[in-house]
Amino acid sequence: MAVLGPRALNRATLARQHLLERTTAPVEEVVAHLCGLQAQEPQEPFTGLWSRLYAFTPDRLDRALTERRVVRTHLMRRTVHLVAADDALSWRARHDAMLRQRVLATYRHELAGVDLDELAAAGRAVMADRRPRTMAELVDAVQDRWPGPPRRALGELLVAALVPMVQLPPRGLWRTKSGVRNLPLATWLGRDVTPLPGSDEGQEGDDPAGQQLVRRYLAAHGPAATADIRAWSGVAGLPAAVRALRDELVTFRDERGRVLLDLPDAPRPSPDTPAPVRFLPAFDNAILGYQDRSRIIDDAHRGLSVAGLRAVLVDGRVAATWTTDDRRLLVTPLRALSAPERQAVRVEGHDLATFLDRGIDRVDIAAVRTAIG
Structure with missing residues (x-):
């Protein structure tokens, strides 16, 4: 099995991330290729896209947000990401269990005894009038039925885990300071969340939804180990997907002996390929998208x-x-x-x-x- 050193992995990562050469692709295509951009700091994605797109101007991302081609939503690792609308709709169900688990891990004692399905139904009923709400306003509407838990715990559970939400513009627009107003993802996009078959994290079988996540991750971040895929997504239940894909993937080892997976035709430039200076925003996934970040x-x-x-x-x-x-x-x-x-x-x-x-x-x-x- 061929061994890829840190410099070979570095150049592969830069090529997949459009950091060796800027691209002319549309904003939503780049966001989709990158599997989203981490965006809890609303202005940071603009620098991330400027470093990756030729002649990028802020209005291009503004239009993609206001025209609903990309959205801001909690997804990978329960972090706010800027993701393509289609990915938000199809990937959300695959992340549901992880999102619930991460909120409950933070507020396990405070939320003990809360029926999650009942709370989710109440949250959806409140949002059925299609009126955007802050997290505080949503908690106000349900807290009479759940007076015990802290408001923050109820709010995060509803907004980040139980009801697929989008953070509406002007949040995330260029040089715009705005609080978070939430609306159900399906309401904002006019389409229901439509998970791929096999989106239940606990399901048996080949996990086709997980397979799509693995392929898309490798296209943007590979070659990578399964631990890297898990660190990026926050989703632990992907072994079935990896097993099902083994025959269509190529494998390498890094200098630490880890098995690395990759798509056969994905770019793996020569380690001697020159790399230009690039300025990255805070929390860029070119760095955070791995468990082992030593390649970069x-x-x-x-x-x-x-x-x-x-x-x-x-x-x-x-x-x-x-x-x-x-x-x-x-x-x-x-x-x-x-x-x-x-x-x-x-x-x-x-x-x-x-x-x-x-x-x-x-x-x-x-x-x-x-x-x-």
């Missing part, structure tokens, strides 16, 4: 990916963080950068500053930062 970030800096820090890729790896401060874009290296690397960071940083259009007139590179555990 050093273990010493792994913590920045969950701390909400924005990353800069130099030669394909996380080599700095970035932020904006007054009239400057500040880059803080995690290692010493060569003179050509610093120049490439400045050039891409100036282009990003132009895109952000916040009066930023310089790119500063700070001293090397210490490790982030």
Whole structure:
């Protein structure tokens, strides 16, 4: 079995993520290919798309949201993601059990004794009038029947787990600050949630819904191990899907000896392929989409990916963080950068500053930062 080193895995990841070369594809196609963009910070997907799409402008994502081609919803890992409308409709049922389990794990004692099906029915009945509601307004409408649990626990259970919801625009539009207003996914899209056959996480058999998730994940993130698929999705019950796909997948090993799965015709560029500087938003799935993130970030800096820090890729790896401060874009290296690397960071940083259009007139590179555990 062929062994893929970190650099080979890195270049494969960059190619799948449109980070080796920007694409001209429509926004909704890119969002679908990437299996969604993590979006709990509403403005971050704009930078993620700018780094991946040629000549991207914010109005393209705004239109995709307002025209209901992409939506903001709780999905993978119970995190708000920007996903293609069709994926939201077909994938939601496959994530239902995980979403419930994750909310209950957080509020197990507070929600003890609550009949989840009864609460879900009550939530759907409240939302049947098609009026958008905040989480607080939804809790107000049901709390008389469930006065015991804390409001936050009831709200998260309803909005993030029991009733498939979408967060409506203007939430998530460019430079727009807006609270979360929820509407059932089916109401917003005018179509029912239509899971693929086999979307019950506890079901037996070949799990066709899980197979689709595995294929789509590998197209955007492969080659990858089953532990990576689980870390990305939050869904544990995919072994049947992986077994069913074995004959159509190719396998490799990494230098740690893990078996890696991949689609036969997916791009796996040469490890020597040049990789341009790229600025990533907070919580980008190019980093977070794996259990083993060593292909793109050093273990010493792994913590920045969950701390909400924005990353800069130099030669394909996380080599700095970035932020904006007054009239400057500040880059803080995690290692010493060569003179050509610093120049490439400045050039891409100036282009990003132009895109952000916040009066930023310089790119500063700070001293090397210490490790982030």
